[in-house]
Amino acid sequence: MTKAPVAGSNLGTPTISASLGPSSRSAVEPFLAMDVMSAAARLEAQGRTIVHMEVGQPGSPAPEPVLRLARQVLEDGRLGYTEAIGIRPLRERISRHYSEAYGVDVPTERVMITTGSSGGFNLTFLGAFDPGARIALASPGYPAYRNILSALGLQPVDIAIGPQSDWVLTADLIAEEHRRQALDGVLIASPANPTGTMASLDQLRQICELCASSGIRLISDEIYHGLTYGKPAETALHFNDDVIVINSFSKYYCMTGWRVGWMVLPANLVRPLERLAQSLFISVPELSQRAAVGAFDAAGELDAVKAGYAENRKFLLDQMPRLGFDEILPVDGAFYIYASVAPFTGDSLDFASRMLEEAGVAATPGLDFDRQRGRNYMRFSFAGTNEAMRMGIERLKGWLP
Numbered sequence: 001m002t003k004a005p006v007a008g009s010n011l012g013t014p015t016i017s018a019s020l021g022p023s024s025r026s027a028v029e030p031f032l033a034m035d036v037m038s039a040a041a042r043l044e045a046q047g048r049t050i051v052h053m054e055v056g057q058p059g060s061p062a063p064e065p066v067l068r069l070a071r072q073v074l075e076d077g078r079l080g081y082t083e084a085i086g087i088r089p090l091r092e093r094i095s096r097h098y099s100e101a102y103g104v105d106v107p108t109e110r111v112m113i114t115t116g117s118s119g120g121f122n123l124t125f126l127g128a129f130d131p132g133a134r135i136a137l138a139s140p141g142y143p144a145y146r147n148i149l150s151a152l153g154l155q156p157v158d159i160a161i162g163p164q165s166d167w168v169l170t171a172d173l174i175a176e177e178h179r180r181q182a183l184d185g186v187l188i189a190s191p192a193n194p195t196g197t198m199a200s201l202d203q204l205r206q207i208c209e210l211c212a213s214s215g216i217r218l219i220s221d222e223i224y225h226g227l228t229y230g231k232p233a234e235t236a237l238h239f240n241d242d243v244i245v246i247n248s249f250s251k252y253y254c255m256t257g258w259r260v261g262w263m264v265l266p267a268n269l270v271r272p273l274e275r276l277a278q279s280l281f282i283s284v285p286e287l288s289q290r291a292a293v294g295a296f297d298a299a300g301e302l303d304a305v306k307a308g309y310a311e312n313r314k315f316l317l318d319q320m321p322r323l324g325f326d327e328i329l330p331v332d333g334a335f336y337i338y339a340s341v342a343p344f345t346g347d348s349l350d351f352a353s354r355m356l357e358e359a360g361v362a363a364t365p366g367l368d369f370d371r372q373r374g375r376n377y378m379r380f381s382f383a384g385t386n387e388a389m390r391m392g393i394e395r396l397k398g399w400l401p
């Protein structure tokens, strides 16, 4: 960036060194869903209307008890730093949530509040692993896992999943990779993004047992809990006390923009992660933390939002095959359709860009989630309104060959 000389000064123009560039650790892949969102915003700025199916962002606002608390907090007047580990009332409420929703006992002392689950990944990867550690991930999988690991000098190890294991990362696949070269960690998500698939209770138990017996650190991303269309999701805490559970208010609780999430940590990681958080972030915004306490008193409202997703899911699973999508993964949970676009293209990046420009429908190329097979897949988020989904399908009808 060129700096303009300070007006009225005689200091001249600062010199810029040509050799100063970004670090090699910053050379992570772009998060394509976010790039599509930016491209859509550029078109919207030109007056176009875009159907948003690119990011997993609920179309509904935060529930009323959260908004009520937020208004009260603002009326109170003062917002400040909080303890880095998070405010006690929210940590206590989360602890109670585990006993109410899952029947597991989670002491408040092991609950830490984070800036969304994203903050939780950063703290966990830094606080639980040393540079070079090998962490297994399902591919296709959420791209930020891989990007954060790479930026922090850890090694993401992609394990390809497919129809053979119903698109679920299994203990067998993890054990096979561990035999090939020892793993330090495994990150699982059920329901998963982008596949929408869930591990069965047995599959989850087997992964927990394998990690416990092999000394592999297990991280369970439970951000899509609450958003399941059959059986509810089970927490890995049931089977493994050493697991790091990462969760968030972003998805089921409709609070993406509040940037607040949480972790349940093994006791011996609490203080190390707290120390890191003190220096990295100081604290999660107090407004979001105090308001989030209300999220657990909004089951009726949030279940109505979820019923809207279930309607979208049914609608898309009915309509998309009629448009020629001949391979759609099971959608056990979350709010994504991961579909093959092989009948239309072998280049999902180009497909996504043309679909946005020409049809005004934003969706994410599979390459975001799977560097190999992703050119044949696209992810469509159905977290928006029913009306948006209908408009999306109408537009695709007019655009697809």
Ligand SMILES: Cc1ncc(COP(=O)(O)O)c(C=O)c1O
Pocket (backbone or CB within 6 Å): 056, 115, 116, 117, 118, 119, 142, 189, 192, 193, 221, 223, 247, 248, 249, 250, 256, 260, 261
């Ligand atoms: C699987 C998964 N984990 C984590 C996140 C990050 O969410 P947040 O930082 O808003 O909690 C996302 C967002 O889409 C996700 O899909």
